[in-house]
Amino acid sequence: MRINTIFPYVALVSVVALFALGLSASIINAQLGEIAGPLNYTIGLGGTSTLNMTIFNSGTAPLPFKVIPPLFRTAIANTTKPIVSIAPLSGVLAPSQSQKIAVTITIPTQNNKPGYAWSGIMQVLETPNSTQQGVAIIEGGVAKGVNVTAAQPVFNPLEVVIPAVIIIIIAAIAVLWKKGVIKVGAGVKKKAAAPSKKSATKAKRTTKKAKAGTRKRTTTKRKASRKSRSSSSSRARARRRRR
Amino acid sequence: MAMTNIKQCIALLALSITIAAALIVPELGGIAFANYSNTVTATLNVPAICTVALSTTLVNFGSVPITGNAPTANAVGDTNDGNIASNILLDGTNWISGGSNFFVSNTIWDFTTHAGGVKGNTLGLATGNLVDTQNVIGIGQLVNLFFGTQVPSQQAAGTYTQTITIENLC
Numbered sequence: 001m002r003i004n005t006i007f008p009y010v011a012l013v014s015v016v017a018l019f020a021l022g023l024s025a026s027i028i029n030a031q032l033g034e035i036a037g038p039l040n041y042t043i044g045l046g047g048t049s050t051l052n053m054t055i056f057n058s059g060t061a062p063l064p065f066k067v068i069p070p071l072f073r074t075a076i077a078n079t080t081k082p083i084v085s086i087a088p089l090s091g092v093l094a095p096s097q098s099q100k101i102a103v104t105i106t107i108p109t110q111n112n113k114p115g116y117a118w119s120g121i122m123q124v125l126e127t128p129n130s131t132q133q134g135v136a137i138i139e140g141g142v143a144k145g146v147n148v149t150a151a152q153p154v155f156n157p158l159e160v161v162i163p164a165v166i167i168i169i170i171a172a173i174a175v176l177w178k179k180g181v182i183k184v185g186a187g188v189k190k191k192a193a194a195p196s197k198k199s200a201t202k203a204k205r206t207t208k209k210a211k212a213g214t215r216k217r218t219t220t221k222r223k224a225s226r227k228s229r230s231s232s233s234s235r236a237r238a239r240r241r242r243r
Numbered sequence: 244m245a246m247t248n249i250k251q252c253i254a255l256l257a258l259s260i261t262i263a264a265a266l267i268v269p270e271l272g273g274i275a276f277a278n279y280s281n282t283v284t285a286t287l288n289v290p291a292i293c294t295v296a297l298s299t300t301l302v303n304f305g306s307v308p309i310t311g312n313a314p315t316a317n318a319v320g321d322t323n324d325g326n327i328a329s330n331i332l333l334d335g336t337n338w339i340s341g342g343s344n345f346f347v348s349n350t351i352w353d354f355t356t357h358a359g360g361v362k363g364n365t366l367g368l369a370t371g372n373l374v375d376t377q378n379v380i381g382i383g384q385l386v387n388l389f390f391g392t393q394v395p396s397q398q399a400a401g402t403y404t405q406t407i408t409i410e411n412l413c
Contacts, residue, residue, distance in 0.1 A: 033294035036327050036413035058294065058324075071370075121332070121373055123410055128300055134402035136302040136335075136350070136390065138319055140295040143332050143373070143412040 031059040031140065032093075032126050038145035039103055039122075043082075045153045046109045052100040053144055055124050057093035064127040066090040067101060070120025070146040079116055080108040082148045090127070107150050116150040293329055293413030296322040302407070307394050315357040315391030321409055323380040329411035331376040331386065334369040338392075340401030350405065351391045354378060363391070369408055380411065 035054040043049045057063040069084045085104040093099060103122065125141035176182045298320030304313040323329050335347045346368075353363030354376075367374045380386050388409065 031294075031296060033292055033325060034413070036291035036293040036325065036329075121412065123373075123408070125408060125410070126295075128406070130301060132301060133340075133404050134303070136304065136317075136392075136405045136407050138297055138300050138302060139406055139408045140297040140300075140321075141408060141410040142293050142295055143410040145412070 031057060031061075031063055032065065032124065032142055033058055034124065034142045034144065038147055041082075041105050041146070041148045042151050043105060043107045043148065044151045045107055045112055045114065047151075047153075048104060048106040050102050050104040052102055053122070053124070054098055054100050055093065055142070056098035057095055060095050062095065063093040064090070064129070065093060066125055066127050068123040068125065070122045072118035072120040072146075072148065074116065074118045076116055078111055079118070080111045082107050082118055084146075086122075103146065105146075105148055107148065109153070112150050114150050114152050118148045120146050122146050289326070291327040291413065292325040293327060293411055294323065294325040295409070295411045296324055297409060298322075302390055304390075304392050307392060309394050309398055310396045312351075312393045313391045315351050315353050315363050315389045317390045318356075318387045319390065319407075319409060320385050320387050321380065321411065322385045323382060323411060325411075325413065326382055327413050328379050328381050329413045331378050331380060331388070332373040332410040332412050333366060333376060333388075333408065334373045335366045335407040336369050336405055338403040338405045340399070340403040343399040343401050343403075345395050345398050345403070347405070349393050349395065350407065351393070353389050354386070356389045357391065363389075366407065369406070373410070375412075 033056050039051045039053060041049050041051065055065065067086050067089050069086055072081045072084075074081075083106040085106075087102050087104075088099075091099065101124070122144045123141050124144070125139045128137045128139055130137050173182065298318070302317045302319065304317065307313045321331060333352060335350055337344045337347050338349065348365040348367070350366040351357075351363040352366060357363060364374070364376075376388075378386060390407065392405075
């Protein structure tokens with residue numbers, strides 16, 4: 001089973017190696033080369049994307065190179081051009097060496113809308129070593145088309161998740177409060193249970209008044225009972241006189 | 244009675260074995276008689292390759308008199324050793340000699356030679372003004388570009404230098 005699994009990969013690598021060997025033999029006179037085809041970007045407004053350009057030195061001598069970023073053009077007026085960042089911008093390719101050049105594009109949101117498009121040409125040039133004067137120095141290079149299209153703004157999950165979490169927390173608090181799990185006035189009741197000195201004195205006064213009120217009530221009752229007693233005694237006296 | 248029970252047990256056992264065999268044998272057959280002659284599908288992606296190979300890195304126009312023209316006869320060969328056709332793009336820098344300079348467009352280029360006079364196409368400045376020569380180089384093909392220059396009137400004497408860029412776009 002292991003052999004069966006590995007075999008396709010071994011075969012593929014072998015074929016690629018043989019092809020690369022044949023290809024390098026066929027372009028032995030060439031120096032600078034690249035994997036052809038334009039770099040096509042579709043980026044949301046405010047977003048960033050990186051694609052690689054692969055260059056190689058198929059010659060037999062070291063090849064110093066420099067990269068010239070694309071100057072974007074568009075048919076639409078008053079747009080803010082994409083921002084280009086390239087790494088590396090220069091270097092030296094050893095014989096038979098290849099290198100990836102990362103081309104990062106950012107589309108500014110200002111003045112741009114989805115559907116806007118820009119195009120430009122990025123250049124990778126052999127850096128001439130000549131310092132000879134009175135001549136035209138000839139630089140060879142490979143050029144690559146860079147096409148950028150603006151898409152809908154980039155979706156930022158935090159912009160949705162954070163408000164959603166806040167809403168859920170508020171809703172949960174509201175539900176718990178309704179069910180009575182959370183009591184908003186619990187702290188106030190506790191304060192009432194532990195009154196201050198002023199309120200304590202007020203309370204004492206009110207109890208005294210209340211007590212005074214009860215005394216008044218009791219005295220009137222006593223008076224009434226005394227009156228009733230006196231009236232009953234006078235009646236008894238009148239009965240005795242009649243007898 | 245005992246004999247009858249034994250018979251029934253044997254019959255049940257035989258039935259169970261038959262059912263089990265009917266279920267297991269196909270599975271065993273699938274394992275035991277599997278075909279090990281797997282087919283390997285090899286895939287290969289051949290990338291399109293764009294290259295540039297120039298015949299020279301210097302063009303010496305010699306001594307060009309003021310208001311004179313260097314013939315568009317200085318050839319630079321561009322070979323496409325890639326596996327895809329490419330377009331030739333050109334640009335250049337101004338001619339500079341110390342503090343003096345004259346414009347890049349004084350350099351003339353064409354795919355054929357001119358003995359003298361201002362003929363052919365003017366070169367654009369290397370600030371994003373790449374000129375598409377509208378010439379496609381086929382795979383393995385060599386294309387010669389011929390350069391000349393003219394010196395503007397009242398141009399200061401000096402030894403002027405310029406950089407010409409020849410690029411293959413794929």
